Amino acid sequence: MAELMAAGEEPEILFWVGCAGSYDERAQKITRDICKILHHVGIKYAVLGTEESCTGDPAKRAGNEFLFQMQAMTNIEVLNAYNIKKIVTGCPHCFNTIKNEYPGLGGTYEVIHHTQLIQDLINEGKLKAEGGESFKGKKITYHDPCYLGRANGIYEAPRKALEVLDAQLVEMKRCKSNGLCCGAGGAQMFKEPEKGNKDINVERIDEALQTNPQVIAAGCPFCMTMLSDGVKLKDKEQEVKVLDIAEITARANGL
């Protein structure tokens, strides 16, 4: 972003990568695929790079409003300094926080999640599913991330991205507004679960595997971790792939 600014240019959209997308090895792949998609359709985008920092989401959900607002205000200062208008995020948690909680602190932007961007591109005819890996007839089940689904009512965008694949979409029993959490939200990602008789991600994976999928589609780096761990635990890594919507889209287009 700093480079664009120095060159006196403005991006169409800022890609907010997020901490997981920046540091988590698995999520980095998703980050790069989102970039490939942006590049493929010729959208002029920018990233903040080292100027990005945590949105404060996990701190806020854990109850640390101070830390959240410190992060939020610092980020808003950076975003406003660059005169950012539109943001796409690679993570539903960043998406929810910037979209819903930043405006009250002086940061108002048009914020979309990457699955919404993909849906828009498909609707505009700029993105298809050709030239790459064929998902035709493959059994795919989509896991709704809480902060995209229930939290913000986005159920159709990710499904639209899967529909163009001509794959066989199978829904889990608990899907859309009734979707079951992967177990990572509310800062659970960063702690051990409380005492119980099962881990939440295992409960979810059991349900996902009941659909006999070849691919479990995700839209959130935290869900990705939880679901991948679940598949690993069930020893199904060979048969079942956990892929982000962005990765599926990139693969289908040979990017």
Place this chain on the structure above:
Amino acid sequence: MVAQILFLVLTLAAIALFTINLRKIIRNIRLGKAVNRNDQPAKRWITMLRVAFGQSKMVVRPIPAFLHFFVYIGFVIINIEVLEIMIDGIFGTHRIFNGLGGLYNFLIASFEILALTVWVSCAIFLIRRNVLKLKRFSGVEMKSWPKSDANYILITEILLMSAFLLMNAADAKLQSLGVGHYVQAGAFPVSQYLINLLPSTESALVIIERSCWWFHIIGILAFLNYLPYSKHFHILFAFPNTYFSNLEPKGEFTNMASVTNEVKAMLDPSFVPAESEPGKFGAKDVTDLTWVNLMNAYTCTECGRCTSVCPANITGKLLSPRKIMMDTRDRITEVGQNIDKHGAEHQDGKSLLDDYISREEIWACTSCNACTEACPVNIDPLQIIVELRRYAVMEESQAPASINAMMGNIENNQAPWKYSPADRFNWAQES
């Protein structure tokens, strides 16, 4: 004449007692912190019409939705009959609305059919709770009073409907015998089948008819006064509770204004906050919550839809969103009783956090909003959990060690993990 006076006294006493208890509950709710839920009135009315009147969130589970709909419609419509009972009781008349002719017959007939459907639905509900033992109705918080409460309500409704139908049957028989006071009025599609079970002497029939009439109306007045002590209060509070729903996206947590002031002052030393709001951060006790949280607690009818979809509860953790609401209600009731007994300044040394809700419960929440989505009357347990966490973290620095580590990482490295901020852009180097 004696009967009329007795009726009037009973009715007025029942209404007075109910008003006193209702006012106490409203006073208790007002112990909560202010929050503005008067914006967007049009959207609020629509939400109330859709969710409370229209029962839109009940349909997710079709069987209870269907049965509940009968009980709900029965409750609303049979109240027209209660109006007639009131007028008859005060003026000593009999079936005063008889003048409506064909319409009256139609009304009585539909009340009878509704009474039967209410009867059957309540019976099925009892079976679901006590014979089939549906998982949703069990749980640590559903022992003793809450368990009995549900059964009392269902049994009372069955008794009330039975009295109503039996009263009509006796009335119909008296009408057919041509007893003077019992004018020809009403149609009795259900109670006609009870007629043969009744004695044929006039005096016995009058006793049955009058007993059922008195039982029905005294039962209703007693039930009215049972409501403030019961989960059944939802039949009244479902309406204001949905009107004052959270209309923002579920994922949006409130930004605490008191914190904003401090953070602004930290980032910019020249900033002077408009007004400083003393007090603690988050909630330790019920009076630290908002009045909406407290109204939510009184509205909860303990149906357990929230708990049955809670990922933490499903996987055996201690957290149950229903318990969060019941604990909040029980605690605010206790605070209210303390005020009545010892005055407003009394402290009993107890609090919602720790004495009612444990740390283990609040830290098990994934903030996934399944509970708020599932609640048929838009109750929000999540907000209470977050307020308790805020207290634990900001006032006491009492978070699980790993959460503290995560927050330390955000403070020092601007990421929840221990990575260097300088490495944040490394993903761009293709691996």
